[in-house]
Amino acid sequence: MRRLKWVGKGRESSGSGVGGGAKGAGGPRTHCLPPPQSFSGPSTMQNCLWKCFLVAVSLILLSHFLQEKNAEHPKYSLSMEEKKVVLGQLDEKQSISEIKNLLKTFKDLQKTSPLLQHAEYRFLVGAPPQEKKLLTVGISSTQHPQGTRLLNTLQLLFQASSEPELECIVVLVCLSNSEPEWLSQVAANISDLFRAHMEAQRLLVVHSHLGGPPLPEDLDEAHPPSPCKGLHNQQKRDLALLMNLAANFSEYFLLLEDQVSLISKFISTVYWVLLAWKNLPWVILDFSNLTLSGKVFHTSDLPRLTSLFLLFQKDTPMHLLLSEFRLLLAQTMPIHFSSSILDQTHSELEDFCFPGKKKRVFGEPDNPTASIITDMLTISDNVPQYAYTLNKECYSTFNPMKGNHLTVILERPHKVIRIEVLTGSNKPRQYHLEQGQVELGFYTLEGFKGCARYTLLGPLVDGHLDQIVSYEDDSAEQLSCIRLLVLAPQESWLLIRQIKVWTNEYEEEKM
Structure with a gap:
């Protein structure tokens, strides 16, 4: 097994992709063009204060965060009146001071990424692709009490894709569990079942670890994290490590969890949507009803997103961070396709931590007069x-x-x-x-x-x-x-x- 120590942030995408943030230039590559498919399937007070605070942060960070892209964001900008309403909900003196401190911390973190400088990756299966692909399918996986579903997910993923579609992608799996026996067994199983994909350099499995000194919440023994807080923290670290590595492999990034099934030709569905949106501003395209899985990003945005994940450790849920990241890059409303390209089985812990999460079931259309x-x-x-x-x-x-x-x-x-x-x-x-x-x-x-x-x-x-x-x-x-x-x-x-x-x-x- 080879060992790689990854230092710093992933490089910016420079191909013919749509680009970062809310810009739109170029589009999906045509050398791996799949057959055309029509789209058939994509405490209360503390929460309120947190939401107001993040929205205010979003408004101020936006002007500093994307100065080079300001001319390209007119469609998603908020009016001055809307900004005043949001900021008026906060205590002015205290909030402005906190936001300035947060802005400085975020800018410093973006420049140096001190936590990601200690990121370590050990290749278990496969090797990085020799050329940049259209899409990285990223999966973060760890050992579940009821057993891992990773092998089944990979099997369904490859079965749902044709050979021309597979030429467009690289599947990146990051394993975060540190138990050597489990890592070796998973690596051996994947090598046996998916050797052809491994040899074609379309499957890469790594063990990721965020080295360096412990984070502050890791040292707080007097107040051990709740199950949900622990889940949120682990998700953010795991996804930061996954996205940090994935930023170099492709123009776009599709996030999946390790317990999903996908519809046939889902890659074609994603491809044609990317092609249609190539000259339009977007940050996140959502192809499912799930909390994390099914979201597509520009890889050039991933370094910013990983910095945000590590800046907001503690117990902030991932879906809230993704929503605020979308606002930071000036996409005010979600872009959510009605028919999902995948499905998922949740663990009991995930269901407990997201009790209010519901799935819309649409009946027949009711065209009003x-x-x-x-x-x-x-x-x-x-x-x-x-x-x-x-x-x-x-x-x-x-x-x-x-x-x-x-x-x-x-x-x-x-x-x-x-x-x-x-x-x-x-x-x-x-x-x-x-x-x-x-x-x-x-x-x-x-x-x-x-x-x-x-x-x-x-x-x-x-x-x-x-x-x-x-x-x-x-x-x-x-x-x-x-x-x-x-x-x-x-x-x-x-x-x-x-x-x-x-x-x-x-x-x-x-x-």
Whole structure:
């Protein structure tokens, strides 16, 4: 077994990727292009103070943290009035002092990464890839009381992927348990079962350890951590070690836990979404309903994220840190695809530590009453309303031009929770909108001519969009318009098969 001591942060991605933060330049590599697939499946007071504090930190850190990217973030910036409201919730003198101290600590940590300078990695299976890949599938694993599910997860992962898809990825597994016998057994099992993938340099297993002096909470014997606090601490350290190493292997990073199963061709699903979002700003793309698994990042953002993990040790839950990291890099709302690409079985401890976590189960769409307007060419009696009617009718047009739109204007504002747009014929797949996006509109104009303000929901992926609509906490703003916008001229027929809308009438059940 070889031993590597990894020093400092991972290097920035410099390929043709989307890039870090909320920037969008380049896109997924085409040499490993998979076959096209339409997207079918992506104490109370203390908590309140913590949330207010992190939001305020986010606003101040943002200006220092990404100065070189300020010109590229206009779509996600908060207004001065919103910033004043957030900061007004805190005690001004004390909070500003704490934030300045935190900012200095964070900037120093970002420069030197003192904790990650002591990170140690020992290669157990495989070797790093010789060329940069499109996607690193990162899995952090440790020994579970009920036995590890890692081998089953790896088996399902490789079975769900075709050979061209596998050429795009490297699977990185970080084992955090320090028991030599367990490490040797896991390494031997993986070598026996996945030798072909190991020899193809698409599977790498390492033992990771955060060396150096103990962290402060490790020395607090008078107040031993609760089970949940211990879980949060271990998760942050393990993921910091995983992401620190993964920052060098690919353009994008997909986070998985060691107890998941994936749908067939999930790599193609991720690929085509990355391609559609290549020129749009994003920080985290979420392909599942799970707390951690199924999230995709730019690898150029991973050094910043690992610094944040190690700065906020103690008992801060991981999902809160990921949410605040998204805000730090100026993505104000989650980008969450409705259909998940994976599933997961939770341990009893995880269920105990996340008691309020629920999974949305959507019923049938319930399109509210609306008017439909368009500036596309309408032929004969094929009216635009067909696109919004929940039946087999569809709206057809010819040679749509850049800037053309079809807009749904709701009779009254609604709290819409999910939107699906289908274009093109069903079988065979043709006549779909090649380049388009869906926008959300607010404040209806007089005469039902559209809305006064629009924000991006997302681009169509292979003529299809299916996303969850998120709102800021305690927001009273409701949706008034849904606009399908053509982004490039298309010399062919276009079928807008169906626009499906779900309002706030949905069922929830525990995961």
